[in-house]
Amino acid sequence: MSQSFSAVKNSGAAPAAGRGRLLERKRSGGRYMGMALLSLVGFAAAEAVSLAVPDAQGVDDTVYRFLLAGLILLYAGIAVFSWFDEKRRARFLSRVSFRFAMGLLLAVWDLLSTKTGILPLPFFPGPSQVTAVFQDDFAFLLSNTFYSLRLFFFGFFSGVVLGVGTGILIGWFAKVNYWVFPALKLTGVIPAVAWMPFALTVFPTSFLAGVFLIAICAWFPVAFMTAQGMASTHKVYFEVAKTLGAKQSYLLFHVALPNAVPQIFTGISTADGLAFTTLVVSEMMGAKGGLGYYINWAKAWSSYYKVYAAIIIMAVLFSLIMKAITLIQKRLLVWQRGIVK
Amino acid sequence: MSSENLIEISSVSRTYVRTDENEVEALKNISLSVRKGEFLSIIGPSGCGKTTLLRLIAGLDRPEAGKITLEGREITAPGPQRGYVFQQGSLFPWLTVEKNIASGLKARGVYQEHKGDVARFIDLIGLNGFEKSYPHQISGGMAQRVAIARALINRPAALLLDEPMGALDAFTRADLQDKLLELWEKNGTTMILVTHDVDEAVYLSDRIVIMTPRPGQISEILDVGLSRPRNRGTEEFMALRGKILQKLHLASSVPQPEYVI
Numbered sequence: 001m002s003q004s005f006s007a008v009k010n011s012g013a014a015p016a017a018g019r020g021r022l023l024e025r026k027r028s029g030g031r032y033m034g035m036a037l038l039s040l041v042g043f044a045a046a047e048a049v050s051l052a053v054p055d056a057q058g059v060d061d062t063v064y065r066f067l068l069a070g071l072i073l074l075y076a077g078i079a080v081f082s083w084f085d086e087k088r089r090a091r092f093l094s095r096v097s098f099r100f101a102m103g104l105l106l107a108v109w110d111l112l113s114t115k116t117g118i119l120p121l122p123f124f125p126g127p128s129q130v131t132a133v134f135q136d137d138f139a140f141l142l143s144n145t146f147y148s149l150r151l152f153f154f155g156f157f158s159g160v161v162l163g164v165g166t167g168i169l170i171g172w173f174a175k176v177n178y179w180v181f182p183a184l185k186l187t188g189v190i191p192a193v194a195w196m197p198f199a200l201t202v203f204p205t206s207f208l209a210g211v212f213l214i215a216i217c218a219w220f221p222v223a224f225m226t227a228q229g230m231a232s233t234h235k236v237y238f239e240v241a242k243t244l245g246a247k248q249s250y251l252l253f254h255v256a257l258p259n260a261v262p263q264i265f266t267g268i269s270t271a272d273g274l275a276f277t278t279l280v281v282s283e284m285m286g287a288k289g290g291l292g293y294y295i296n297w298a299k300a301w302s303s304y305y306k307v308y309a310a311i312i313i314m315a316v317l318f319s320l321i322m323k324a325i326t327l328i329q330k331r332l333l334v335w336q337r338g339i340v341k
Numbered sequence: 342m343s344s345e346n347l348i349e350i351s352s353v354s355r356t357y358v359r360t361d362e363n364e365v366e367a368l369k370n371i372s373l374s375v376r377k378g379e380f381l382s383i384i385g386p387s388g389c390g391k392t393t394l395l396r397l398i399a400g401l402d403r404p405e406a407g408k409i410t411l412e413g414r415e416i417t418a419p420g421p422q423r424g425y426v427f428q429q430g431s432l433f434p435w436l437t438v439e440k441n442i443a444s445g446l447k448a449r450g451v452y453q454e455h456k457g458d459v460a461r462f463i464d465l466i467g468l469n470g471f472e473k474s475y476p477h478q479i480s481g482g483m484a485q486r487v488a489i490a491r492a493l494i495n496r497p498a499a500l501l502l503d504e505p506m507g508a509l510d511a512f513t514r515a516d517l518q519d520k521l522l523e524l525w526e527k528n529g530t531t532m533i534l535v536t537h538d539v540d541e542a543v544y545l546s547d548r549i550v551i552m553t554p555r556p557g558q559i560s561e562i563l564d565v566g567l568s569r570p571r572n573r574g575t576e577e578f579m580a581l582r583g584k585i586l587q588k589l590h591l592a593s594s595v596p597q598p599e600y601v602i
Binding site for chain 2: 236237239240241242243244245246247250254255258259261334335336
């Protein structure tokens with residue numbers, strides 16, 4: 001009785017809800033356009049400041065102005081592209097305030113430095129002076145960026161592979177666990193850069209020494225989390241596999257290891273952050289190239305605007321690497337979606 | 342030993358040490374023959390050792406005294422001749438429905454030869470369209486069907502079911518019971534079902550083993566003798582159900598401290 005009643009009530013409410021949604025959509029369309037504009041206004045203000053206010057420091061503004069124009073075009077393009085999809089729209093809207101503030105911040109920074117000189121040189125260059133480096137020093141910056149990338153990938157990759165390998169041995173074989181795990185715990189807490197004097201003497205090139213240091217710092221968290229992930233496998237999965245006729249190798253590679261993948265990625269994320277630090281420190285101290293080396297070199301010439309330029313490249317580069325790792329993680333852990341928030 | 346018996350359990354005992362360091366006789370001197378192709382249920386209150394007995398048959402646990410044989414050979418370790426379905430949550434969460442079922446074959450390393458069986462078993466358990474779903478995306482009843490298919494794909498001599506429907510709601514449970522009967526009739530696999538649901542035992546079984554706790558022992562083995570398909574509403578069904586309930590009630594009427602192993 002009550003069921004049929006509620007069904008009638010529902011069918012009556014449906015068209016009204018549909019009309020409401022349509023109205024809401026129209027209203028949200030107007031709001032969306034307003035917000036999209038707001039997202040560009042910040043950068044437009046920065047561009048206006050750069051164009052209209054005279055320079056006090058006599059800096060070449062060309063690259064900075066092109067960059068701002070590029071950002072405005074980019075976000076306008078994204079705004080139009082997101083228009084057609086409900087989810088993309090919501091995501092775009094959620095970032096509007098931040099982009100607006102970012103544009104304003106650039107305008108204020110420009111005003112305080114290049115335009116008025118309130119922030120003193122050489123320690124606080126303006127945004128246009130920093131971005132000009134990307135053009136003036138393009139080739140040298142690029143070669144150092146590639147040096148860093150190469151060092152990072154060789155070091156990080158071998159560290160992760162070694163870490164997973166060690167973790168499997170510790171997590172699976174009681175004897176290895178007994179002998180190696182304490183050693184891992186002891187050496188793992190040592191910051192990798194402490195091995196630098198040793199690395200520089202033992203390895204023939206500073207590049208290999210860097211690879212060694214980065215591999216060491218990635219190795220510990222990955223090994224630790226792999227072992228822990230394997231140890232946390234629920235007993236029932238092993239029992240199921242055994243009643244299905246599984247041998248030891250199946251239990252290891254098809255039960256314990258897949259079970260450990262979420263923890264392995266926790267280890268990899270931790271290792272990632274540590275590896276960035278080790279990368280820059282090792283380049284600053286021993287290497288013949290790389291962004292860390294570039295920073296040191298620029299500092300020696302008191303070219304602080306170049307230091308900032310290198311820092312910006314690092315921020316972008318490391319964010320991209322982290323993003324790539326997250327994407328791989330999402331891909332491998334599809335099965336977790338919905339279980340873990 | 343008669344030739345039609347698949348599993349022989351002779352004078353098996355198993356003791357556990359509880360966390361408070363007292364010993365519990367989970368099973369004391371159990372003897373039982375399981376006939377080839379029959380549907381056997383083991384029923385009893387919690388703590389009567391019915392799950393322990395099933396784990397011993399599976400080889401997941403070893404008896405302290407006595408022995409268990411399958412077709413004359415002693416059971417010493419788990420193996421694919423005795424499929425096992427756990428109460429719940431035993432599917433590998435990182436594998437899809439399809440791959441969970443295939444894992445039965447892959448664990449034995451015979452996937453290439455029997456690939457085609459996977460689709461057949463998905464069809465058999467009625468989960469077409471859910472092949473690519475992950476365990477957390479399907480209902481508890483579906484998950485148990487997958488667990489059953491995963492065990493059956495190895496064509497075991499016996500399927501051991503440890504309260505596989507214990508965590509399901511009444512409708513899903515009735516549905517799965519019929520599915521189980523269908524699979525049994527199609528495959529001819531010997532079924533050993535541990536349950537605490539009298540209705541379920543009477544509906545499904547050829548024979549019902551009633552166990553009593555402290556120490557875990559067999560108090561009686563009943564022949565059900567009802568024709569199939571069975572109807573839960575008939576007088577004979579109700580009479581048998583009442584009889585078993587009464588026996589279980591008598592069995593647990595002696596006041597005892599509660600514990601669960």
